[in-house]
Amino acid sequence: MLLLLPALLVSMDISILFVAAPEISVALEPTASQMVWAMDIYGFVIAGLLLPMGGLGDRIGRRRLLIIGAVLFGIASAFLAFAPTAEILIVARAVLAVGGATLAPSTLALIRDMFTAERQRGIAVSAWTVAFAGGSVLGPIVGGVLLEHFWWGSVFLVNVPVMLVLVLAAPWLLLESRSATPHPYDLPGAALVTVSIVAAAFAVKHTVSAGPGAASAAAAVIAAIGVTAYVLRHRRIAYPLLDASLFRNRRFSSAVAANAAIALALTGLGSLAFTFVQTTHSFSALQAAMWALPAFAGTLLGAGMAAAIPLRFPRAAILVAGVVIAGVGFCVVAWWGVPGTLWTFLFGYLVITTGAGLATPTASTLILSEAPQARTGSASGLAESSTELGGAMGIAILGTAAATVYTRVMQELAPSEPRAFETVAGGMEVFRGDAEMLQAVIAAYGDGVVTASLIGAGVCLLAGVLLAFALRRRSIGSRG
Numbered sequence: 001m002l003l004l005l006p007a008l009l010v011s012m013d014i015s016i017l018f019v020a021a022p023e024i025s026v027a028l029e030p031t032a033s034q035m036v037w038a039m040d041i042y043g044f045v046i047a048g049l050l051l052p053m054g055g056l057g058d059r060i061g062r063r064r065l066l067i068i069g070a071v072l073f074g075i076a077s078a079f080l081a082f083a084p085t086a087e088i089l090i091v092a093r094a095v096l097a098v099g100g101a102t103l104a105p106s107t108l109a110l111i112r113d114m115f116t117a118e119r120q121r122g123i124a125v126s127a128w129t130v131a132f133a134g135g136s137v138l139g140p141i142v143g144g145v146l147l148e149h150f151w152w153g154s155v156f157l158v159n160v161p162v163m164l165v166l167v168l169a170a171p172w173l174l175l176e177s178r179s180a181t182p183h184p185y186d187l188p189g190a191a192l193v194t195v196s197i198v199a200a201a202f203a204v205k206h207t208v209s210a211g212p213g214a215a216s217a218a219a220a221v222i223a224a225i226g227v228t229a230y231v232l233r234h235r236r237i238a239y240p241l242l243d244a245s246l247f248r249n250r251r252f253s254s255a256v257a258a259n260a261a262i263a264l265a266l267t268g269l270g271s272l273a274f275t276f277v278q279t280t281h282s283f284s285a286l287q288a289a290m291w292a293l294p295a296f297a298g299t300l301l302g303a304g305m306a307a308a309i310p311l312r313f314p315r316a317a318i319l320v321a322g323v324v325i326a327g328v329g330f331c332v333v334a335w336w337g338v339p340g341t342l343w344t345f346l347f348g349y350l351v352i353t354t355g356a357g358l359a360t361p362t363a364s365t366l367i368l369s370e371a372p373q374a375r376t377g378s379a380s381g382l383a384e385s386s387t388e389l390g391g392a393m394g395i396a397i398l399g400t401a402a403a404t405v406y407t408r409v410m411q412e413l414a415p416s417e418p419r420a421f422e423t424v425a426g427g428m429e430v431f432r433g434d435a436e437m438l439q440a441v442i443a444a445y446g447d448g449v450v451t452a453s454l455i456g457a458g459v460c461l462l463a464g465v466l467l468a469f470a471l472r473r474r475s476i477g478s479r480g
Contacts, residue, residue, distance in 0.1 A: 002173055003110055004131040006070065006103040006166060009159055011135025012142065013096065014042060016155050019143035019289075023152040030086035038090050040205070045097035046104075047388035048198035051242060052190035054105035054381025059185045062106045062113075062177045067170050069102025074163030081153030096156075104132075105381040112368040113177040125368070126303040129361040140274065141293075144286030183239035189230060193242070196226030201389060205396040242382065246370070251316060254470050255366035256386045258319055261463035262326060262356050262363075263390030265456035268398030269330070269449075273349065276449050279424055280442055281342055291342070295349040302357020306365075315362050316471040320464050322359025326352050327460030334453035338446045348453075355460070360387075398455055402448030409444035413437070 057065040076096035083089040146154040203219035234240045329351030337348035419426040427441035
């Protein structure tokens with residue numbers, strides 16, 4: 001249970017800012033650019049540091065790194081809660097991400113070492129996945145409840161007592177875990193990996209949201225140089241941060257790819273679904289978050305199956321099945337969910353989260369099982385990095401596709417109202433007293449969600465086919 005709390009909070013702090021953003025905007029008066037950075041910097045920094053921090057845990061001890069990260073996460077949360085300016089808010093979010101980047105791979109690596117039996121490890125990883133997925137759902141709910149009674153800083157201050165419990169209890173309840181043959185830490189390699197991942201994520205997000213430009217081109221060049229430099233360094237040193245030979249293992253590389261594909265599709269649609277439920281049914285933020293709970297049940301169902309059925313089926317087959325089920329769920333949302341009732345939408349989303357709940361812990365278990373014990377932290381960091389990068393690209397790609405469809409429809413319906421075709425919130429504000437046009441705004445946003453759902457379906461179904469092909473040579477009887 002102690003290792004599930006950090007996973008829950010790291011994930012929760014990604015989505016909780018969405019609920020607090022309106023009050024933060026009033027209190028700190030950030031510019032539009034500052035608010036975007038406050039939203040994005042957490043994901044960028046976590047994605048860039050997960051792999052280096054996982055490798056550091058292998059070197060200095062995963063429990064030690066967990067405690068260091070908990071202290072940093074708690075301090076940053078306190079600074080966030082009382083941030084007097086937008087600039088301090090952004091810096092504190094970056095520091096919070098550094099702490100989060102130590103917590104996620106440390107908890108997963110510790111689970112790998114604590115549970116040596118395959119079945120027990122599968123159950124533990126499934127529970128960890130439910131906690132991590134649950135954070136994104138609980139974030140808006142917890143945030144909504146707190147904002148009903150307290151100021152916006154309370155959504156961050158809630159992290160402090162949990163981190164205090166972790167710091168006090170970890171030395172007593174968790175055994176230290178590190179590589180049995182510690183090697184020198186590849187600090188230059190860690191720097192190259194961090195710069196490359198952050199630059200690549202920025203290039204994708206900026207290109208999709210703002211179009212090709214000098215900033216995105218420069219970021220892409222930096223990412224390419226960083227990757228090239230790391231590959232050259234990898235060939236020259238004895239103990240690189242990440243052993244590239246792991247990717248020759250089909251099960252390992254397929255599991256990493258599956259993580260990224262599921263995260264891209266699920267996070268991309270998730271960034272739209274919350275607004276869709278609010279606008280279509282006139283719900284408050286808290287009401288919309290509460291309606292998301294049935295969809296979270298799919299994650300529980302899928303993770304439960306992932307823990308229970310490996311005794312009957314190979315993990316590779318379970319991974320493919322989970323990705324394909326998620327793809328079918330996206331089709332249900334596109335064809336019946338968005339045009340239908342709230343219940344048909346939630347049913348489609350339930351199918352998506354069931355497939356994701358089945359695939360994600362299976363992928364994590366495969367990654368941990370195929371990596372050598374000395375590289376557990378690095379492998380855990382890679383698993384989470386693929387998820388974070390996939391999620392960042394999903395928000396950019398699916399979000400931009402939906403926004404493009406919405407804008408085109410509204411430009412045809414209301415060419416003289418630029419506020420109406422910039423955002424769905426602007427459209428509803430402009431046509432507040434016009435019932436017919438309000439329905440047109442909602443329908444236009446629904447068209448965008450359908451487009452995003454079809455993209456998500458294509459990503460998952462194509463990934464399922466490619467994974468089945470890549471893993472076809474594995475024995476039918478393999479249970480690992």
